[in-house]
Amino acid sequence: MGGDAAPDAVVGGAAIARERHPGLRFLLVGDQQAITPILSRHAELKDAVELRHTEVAVKSTDRPSQALRQGRQSSMRLAIDAVARGEANGIVSAGNTGALMAMSRFVLKAMPGIDRPAICSFLPTQRGESAMLDLGANVACDKDNLIQFAIMGAAFVRTVLGLPRPSVGLLNVGEEEMKGNEAVQAAAALLKDTDLPLRFHGFIEGDDIAKGTTDVVVTDGFSGNVALKAMEGTSKLYSQFLRTAFSQSMLSKLGYLLAKPAMNALRQRVDPRHHNGGVFLGLNGISVKSHGGTDAVGYATAIGLAVDMAADNLISRISADMDHFVGHDQQQDQAAAN
């Protein structure tokens, strides 16, 4: 029931996702009266959907704490409960981000060894796409948080993009070793010596995000959120400038018409619907946040992320990497003590 276009976009997204993953089944949680008429227009979903009725829905203006206390019968909470009980392999929601994060964390709990779950998402780059985390779950992070983000982000990219050994960069204000704050310096020192299934690239700078210098970009939730939104703002600025430029004269309007197929291809590459889905990493269950303003196409992208994560068993991958890193770390401590 969350997002600007629910439940239409949700049902439409499910239909698109099922074309891509024919075995896929859905547990739709929400207001039966609102959902049934939409479902009746999607005959192809008939055997793939179970509907669980509730009239309660978390509002976009609810505070996370409020949603936690008062939202026990909300569609969001019932869907997360279904994941916790193993009735569903993951939840996808376009609703209130803070509430989804708080409820997911409360119900699914952080994985052993993960101090702070993080929000991770794909961004378009010159090379294709890169995953960035944390995008806003944790405003202050220490070295351990950053290392855990690196491990989770790399496992996510291995799972979803199928890269066997993704490169990981740590966002900083310069590439030199002495740059930045204590947390990034300590995290870099520890990540340099791991034998995890990732290549630690070292420090990267803000412009490396869009360059695609590394497959994974690790940063604290404050800088990550600011950077993500700053980049979105610049994209919009450019789009506005382009619109203005093309509508300036008859000639430029004609030029636009001729270049339109190419411009559409451009639009396709930066279309946020194809990068939709913020994933909460570090929980004992799959929870994906879709953008609230997206449509069925965008919702299908978010569902696709959940499917990939479930199919490739992302959570046990992260768990194995964490065990490996902790074991390796302890061996080093042991060696240093001897």
Added chain:
Amino acid sequence: MGGDAAPDAVVGGAAIARERHPGLRFLLVGDQQAITPILSRHAELKDAVELRHTEVAVKSTDRPSQALRQGRQSSMRLAIDAVARGEANGIVSAGNTGALMAMSRFVLKAMPGIDRPAICSFLPTQRGESAMLDLGANVACDKDNLIQFAIMGAAFVRTVLGLPRPSVGLLNVGEEEMKGNEAVQAAAALLKDTDLPLRFHGFIEGDDIAKGTTDVVVTDGFSGNVALKAMEGTSKLYSQFLRTAFSQSMLSKLGYLLAKPAMNALRQRVDPRHHNGGVFLGLNGISVKSHGGTDAVGYATAIGLAVDMAADNLISRISADMDHFVGHDQQQDQAAAN
């Protein structure tokens, strides 16, 4: 002698700046042998230039500490010394940023009441341009630093853009009061109640930078640097996508030709040369960093900033605002104590 195109770009920039500010005079510090032949091609600068010879130049690879110790006869240091002695109203350099910052701070010293000088620059926005600081001088900032940045940024915008009461936003991960870390929350609480010549807008998010929601964007040097470079990276990504789109087919190439004048106007608006110049605010003297890769046009923009700051006496404006804020703050403490 700093930057990729010195001393040509420097002398060329001086010539352009002098067309705009006919009374302007220059003290050029650097290698006479390299500068004289270029000067001889600029007859219009003949009476406006004094040349101070030195063969030493800070290298782009020098560490700031190294430049401080070994660069006492460098062109950069001699130029800053000239500002300290009142022989020049300000220094503009396209050289090593860290060295320029360290030397400027060492020689010119921080203003009374300013704990940490900051780097400030204009960015293009949907509304025109906004000033953002800190862009990387201080990786960790407390509430006092952020308040000082707000005061300095507002004074800078009043001076250079002539806005009597600029709006100031504090960069955060959300607009709600409870969002963010302690520093931004405490700074916001204090800025809300000032009667300084600025309008405190409250928290803004990353996308508000390019929107131009406020005239001044205040943040710590870590997030500021990351956001600035993330935005630069996105601009480049867009330019690359556009080039690809326009060269895709004969039709799109023809479309480009027709739209070219409009595209040039677009390029003009986002041309980094028209926003060139990082200003070190909070020192007892004017110090401007030009981008190392810029040309004469960009260098002239950076010189223009220094001219505006000197002509409108920015430093005493900041000083007066700081006194006013501190006085006001003490009155409040006094009132609270009574």
